[in-house]
Structure formats: C-alpha cells, structure tokens
Amino acid sequence: MTGISQLVGEFMIRVLIVDDSVFMRKLLTDLFAEESDYLVVDTARNGREAIDKIRWVKPDVITLDVEMPVLNGIQALETIMRENPTPVVMISSLTQTGAEATLKALELGAVDFVAKAKGPIANISNVKNEILMKCRAAAKVNIKRLIQRPYPPTFSSHSKPAVSSLATLSDSLIAGKIVAIGASTGGPRALQDIITNLPGNLPCGILVVQHMPPGFTKSLAERLNSLSALAVKEAEDNDIVLPGLVLIAPGDYHMTLTRERGKPIIKLNQNPPIGGHRPAVDPMLESVAQVFGNKAIGVILTGMGHDGSKGLRAIKDQHGYTIAEDQSTAVVFGMPKAAIELGVVDKIAPVTGIAAEIVKAVTN
Numbered sequence: 525m526t527g528i529s530q531l532v533g534e535f536m537i538r539v540l541i542v543d544d545s546v547f548m549r550k551l552l553t554d555l556f557a558e559e560s561d562y563l564v565v566d567t568a569r570n571g572r573e574a575i576d577k578i579r580w581v582k583p584d585v586i587t588l589d590v591e592m593p594v595l596n597g598i599q600a601l602e603t604i605m606r607e608n609p610t611p612v613v614m615i616s617s618l619t620q621t622g623a624e625a626t627l628k629a630l631e632l633g634a635v636d637f638v639a640k641a642k643g644p645i646a647n648i649s650n651v652k653n654e655i656l657m658k659c660r661a662a663a664k665v666n667i668k669r670l671i672q673r674p675y676p677p678t679f680s681s682h683s684k685p686a687v688s689s690l691a692t693l694s695d696s697l698i699a700g701k702i703v704a705i706g707a708s709t710g711g712p713r714a715l716q717d718i719i720t721n722l723p724g725n726l727p728c729g730i731l732v733v734q735h736m737p738p739g740f741t742k743s744l745a746e747r748l749n750s751l752s753a754l755a756v757k758e759a760e761d762n763d764i765v766l767p768g769l770v771l772i773a774p775g776d777y778h779m780t781l782t783r784e785r786g787k788p789i790i791k792l793n794q795n796p797p798i799g800g801h802r803p804a805v806d807p808m809l810e811s812v813a814q815v816f817g818n819k820a821i822g823v824i825l826t827g828m829g830h831d832g833s834k835g836l837r838a839i840k841d842q843h844g845y846t847i848a849e850d851q852s853t854a855v856v857f858g859m860p861k862a863a864i865e866l867g868v869v870d871k872i873a874p875v876t877g878i879a880a881e882i883v884k885a886v887t888n
Contacts, residue, residue, distance in 0.1 A: 536561055536562060536563040537561055537562050537563065537584045537585060537659065537660065537663045538563050538565045538581070538582070538583045538584045538585075539556055539562055539563065539564050539565065539583055539584070539585055539586070539587065539659065540564075540565060540566050540567070540568065540574065540577060540578065540581055540583035540585075540586045540587075541553060541556075541564060541566075541567040541568070541586075541587050542567070542568045542569075542570075542571065542573075542574040542586060542587065542588045542589060542592070542597070542600070543567075543569075543587070543589040543592070543615065544569055544570055544589060544591075544592040544593055545589075548589070548615075548648075549567045549569075551648050552564075552587060552648070552655075553567065555648065555652060555655065555656070556656075556659075559656060561660070562656075562659075565581040565582075565583055566581045566583075569592075569594075570592045570593055570594035570595055570600075571588075571592055571594065571595030571596060571597060571599055571600025571601075571603075572594045572595040572600070573594075574586070574588070574595075574600055574604070575595070575600060575603050575604065575607070575608075578604060578608045578610060579608065583610060584610075584611070584663045585610070585611045585612070585613060585659050585662045585663045586604070586610055586611070586612045586613070587612075587613050587614075587615055587655070587659065588600060588601060588612050588613070588614050588615065588629075588634070589614075589615050590614055590615070590616050590617065590622060590625045590626065590629065591617065591622075591625075597614060597625070597629065598625055598628055598629055598632070601614075601629055601632050601633065601634060602632055605632055605633040605670070605671055609633070609667045609668075609670070609671050610667065611635045611662040611663060611665045611667060611670075612629075612633070612634045612635060612662070613634065613635060613636050613637065613638060613655070613658050613659050613662050614626055614629045614630075614634045614636070614637035614638070615637070615638055615640060615655075616629075616637050616638070616639050616640070617639070617640065617641075618639045618640065618641055618737070618738075618739060619739075620739065620743070622639070623739045623740045623742070623743040624743050624747075626639075626740065626743075627712060627740070627743050627744060627747050630712045630713055631712070631713060631716070633670040633671055634670075635658075635661070635662040635665050635670065635709065635710065635855060636658045636661070636662060636709050636710075637658075638651050638654050638655050638658060639651070639737050639739075639740065657828075658709070661709060661828050661856055664856075665855055665856065669710075669853060669854070669855055670710075670713075670855060700727065700728065700819060701727070701728040701816065701819040701820070701821065701885075701886050702728055702729050702730075702731065702765060702781075702788065702812055702815075702816045702819065702820055702821065703728055703729070703730045703731070703821045703823065703882055703885075703886065704730075704731045704732075704733075704808055704809050704812040704820065704821070704822050704823065704835075704839075705718070705730065705731070705732045705733070705822075705823040705824075705825065706732075706733045706734075706805030706808070706809065706822075706823070706824050706825065706827075706831065706832040706835070706859065707732070707733070707734050707735070707805075707824075707825035707826060707827055707859075708734070708735040708801075708825075708826065708827025708828055708829065708831065708856070708858075708859060709735075709826060709827050709828050709855055709856045709858075710825075710826035710827065710854065710855025710856055711734045711735070711825055711826060711827060712734065712736075712744055713855075714825045714826050714849065714853075714854075714855075714875045715732065715734065715744075715748065715825070716747075716748060716751065717875045717876060717878075717879070718823075718825075718875065718878050718879045718882070719748050719751075719752050719754060719756065719770060719879075720748070720751045720752050720753075721879035721880075722752070722753070722754055722879050722882065722883065723753060723883065724752075724753030724754055724768060725768065726754065726767065726768060726882075726883070726886060727767050727886060727887070728767055728821075728886050729765035729766050729767060729768075729769050729770075729771070729788070730754070730769070730770040730771070731759075731765070731770075731771050731773075731779065731781070731790075731808055731812065732770060732771070732772045732773065733772075733773045733779060733803045733804065733805045733808050734772065734773070734803075735801050735803070735804075735827065735831070736775050737775045737776065738774065738775035738776045739775060740775055741758050741772050741773065741774050741775045742758045742774070744772060745757050745758040745770075745772045748770065748772075752770070754768055754769065754770050755768060755769050755770065756769075756770040756772065757769070757770070757771060757772070758771075758772050758774050759771040759772060759773055759774060759779055759790050759792065760774075760790070760792070761790065761791060761792045762789055762790065762791075763789070763790040764787050764788065764789060764790075765781065765787075765788040765789070765790065771790060773792075773803035773808065774792065774803070775803070776794065776802055776803075777792040777793065777794060777802065777803055778792065778793050778794070778795055778798075778802055778803050778804060778807045778808070779791075779792055779803055779807075779808050780792075780793070780807050780808060780810075780811035781808070781811040781812050781814075781815045781816075782811065782815065783815050788815055788816070795807075798831070799829055799830075799831055801831055804831055805824070805831045805832035805835055805859075806831055806832060806833075806834045806835040807835075808835065809822050809832060809834075809835020809836060809838060809839060810834065810835050810838045812835075812839065813835070813838035813839045813841065813842045813844060814838075814842075816842075816844070817842045817843070817844065818842055818843040818844050819844065820839045820842065820844035820845075821839075821844060821845045821846070821847070821882065821885045821886065822835060822836045822839040822844060822845070822846045822847070823846075823847045823848075823878065823882065824836060824846075824847070824848045824849065824859050824860050824863045824869075825849045825854070825859070825860065825875070825878075826849055826853075826854040826855045826856050826857070826858075826859070826860065826875075827856055827858055827859040827860075828856050828858040828859070829858050829859060829862070830858065830859060830862035830863075831859055832859050832862075832863060833859070833862045833863045833866045833868065836848075836863050836866070836868040836869065837866060837868045839868075840868045840870075845870050845871075845885045846863070846868055846869050846870045846871070847869070847870065847871045847872075847873060847878060847881050847882070847885070848860040848863050848864055848869040848871075848872050848873075849872075849873070849874070849875050849878065850872050850873055850874045850875075852874050853874040853875040853876065854875075860872075
C-alpha cells in the first residue's frame with residue numbers, strides 16, 4: 525500500500541498544515557481531505573515543528589498560521605524561505621495586527637494569505653473555497669520568483685509632501701495624466717518594487733486596485749507610504765487625484781473615477797463583486813479611460829484570473845498606453861497573460877523595469 529500511496533501522492537498537492545489550534549488543524553485537514561487533488565502529508569503545532577518536518581515531508585504548499593507559540597508564523601517563514609523555500613499561504617486574523625503581520629509575510633516571500641474571522645472557535649466555512657483556490661495557485665508558483673528580491677531604495681522622508689498639504693494645493697496640481705495599476709496574488713511585493721522606485725515629483729496621480737479584504741489595504745497603504753517618496757493613502761470617497769499621490773482602493777469597495785468641476789474625483793461603491801473581487805480592477809480602468817482618454821496609462825501586474833483585461837482594452841480604445849508584467853517575474857502569470865492574449869498591451873516588462881516604463885510613459 526505504501527508504494528501505491530507514494531504513487532498517488534506524486535499526482536497530488538502535498539500540504540503541510542501549521543497551526544497551534546487542534547481544532548483548526550482538524551478543520552483544515554478535513555477540508556483538504558474532501559478534495560481529490562490534495563494530500564495532507566503532515567501537520568505541525570508551531571513554527572519550530574514545521575521547520576523540522578518540512579525537511580522530510582517535502583510539501584508542495586504550506587498553510588501557516590501567523591500567531592503561534594514557540595516560533596510564530598513570521599519567524600518560521602523567514603527560516604523556511606532561507607533554508608527550504610516552499611510556497612506558503614498564510615492564515616491570518618482579520619485584525620490590524622494580523623494585517624501588519626500578513627504584509628510582512630508577503631514581503632518575506634509568502635505567496636498569498638487568507639483572512640479568517642477571529643473568535644472563540646475559528647470558523648473557515650466562509651473562506652473554504654478561497655483556501656483551496658489559493659493553495660492550488662501557490663503549488664504552481666515558481667518559488668525562485670519569491671526570494672532574493674531587491675530591497676526598496678532609501679529616500680529622505682522629510683522631503684515628501686504630506687497628503688494634507690497636497691490637498692490644500694489641489695487647484696494648482698490637477699494631473700494631466702494618470703497611472704492606474706491592478707494586481708492580485710503577489711501584488712503587494714510587486715507594488716513595493718514599483719512604487720518605491722517612482723520619483724516623488726512624478727507629475728501625475730496613481731490609482732491602485734489590489735485584491736485584498738478590508739483593513740489589509742489600509743496597512744498596505746501605510747507600509748508603502750513609509751517606504752516611498754510618493755504620498756500613499758487608502759482612497760476615500762471624493763478624494764481628488766493629485767500628482768505625487770497614490771490612492772489605493774479600500775478592501776470591499778470598488779473604486780472608480782469621475783470628473784467634477786474640472787477635477788478628477790474618486791468614487792467608491794459596493795456594487796456586487798466582479799469575478800469574486802471587490803475591489804475589482806476593470807471598473808477602475810474603464811472609468812480612468814473615460815475620464816482621461818489618451819492620457820491614461822494602465823498597468824496589470826501578477827495575479828490569478830483575468831481581471832483588468834477589459835479595462836486595459838478600454839484604455840487602448842481611447843489610445844492610452846498599457847503595460848503588463850512579464851512572465852519572468854510574475855508570481856502568478858494569470859492577469860498579465862489574459863491582457864497580453866487579448867492584444868491590448870503596448871509594453872511587457874519585468875516588475876523591476878515597470879517603474880522606469882511608467883516614468884517614460886508619463887513624461888513623454
């Protein structure tokens with residue numbers, strides 16, 4: 525029987541479950557056991573136990589809890605990515621602390637995360653499909669793309685204008701062009717690579733849709749703001765698009781653009797999710813195409829699915845400029861591939877070259 529199990533295992537996604545809760549380990553084990561393409565090869569109660577087990581069970585993907593005793597998820601992830609690089613999906617709590625820790629994990633090389641509601645008894649029924657989908661995607665990732673990424677450049681934070689001071693100058697700072705960026709799985713690291721390499725005096729505004737739940741987008745904005753020469757904030761309804769300002773769509777809200785009294789204004793809504801996403805990339809890009817026409821620059825980064833393709837087509841129809849991340853750096857080459865296959869991409873570039881392409885497009 526052992527030989528047969530080994531043979532079957534070769535055609536299945538081998539999962540290591542790491543969680544300090546017996547209940548959660550059982551829930552996750554049962555969840556994967558119901559699927560014909562998964563095999564739970566082992567479980568671990570903490571990060572230290574996980575590191576020891578990885579060496580001999582050699583999983584295809586690891587689900588890793590953030591908060592654990594002995595060695596927490598972040599500490600364990602650092603060691604895993606250094607010693608035995610393996611695709612990891614973090615299981616995070618829907619809290620501010622959980623959001624900050626999750627962003628740190630994505631920076632260290634985790635492929636993705638699933639946010640679960642915190643309670644006396646953890647419940648994963650509402651994120652069951654998300655866990656299965658994200659672990660399937662993670663198992664296919666080229667792990668080399670998640671390690672050895674360059675650190676962001678250092679910049680003088682005192683030279684960056686505050687968002688509040690930008691707003692007071694709004695009448696004299698209305699943007700002539702606009703950059704709109706869409707991303708999903710692998711997006712937070714790609715955004716960090718790009719936004720931290722853009723100059724603080726970029727003469728246009730930037731809009732970002734990153735598929736993320738509420739709370740996490742705020743932490744992402746704060747993280748990027750601390751690293752970037754540009755001002756970065758989570759978008760609010762009626763924000764004005766300004767040069768030198770990056771506005772990130774808040775989790776659970778679609779973000780679109782309109783023009784009022786000559787100014788480009790952000791509008792947020794809770795229309796139904798599109799392709800399972802809210803925010804979705806397409807509504808943002810389509811509205812940007814309408815408002816800015818041939819002055820719009822659309823960018824599609826790493827992610828599952830095809831969100832953003834319709835939006836890039838709208839920008840192309842208005843004779844704007846479009847960029848997609850190259851397969852060589854995309855953690856998941858889904859969204860860029862869909863846009864490229866649709867024939868609506870002007871420039872394909874690795875993530876490390878996209879900041880330069882944006883600057884070129886904005887200043888030409």
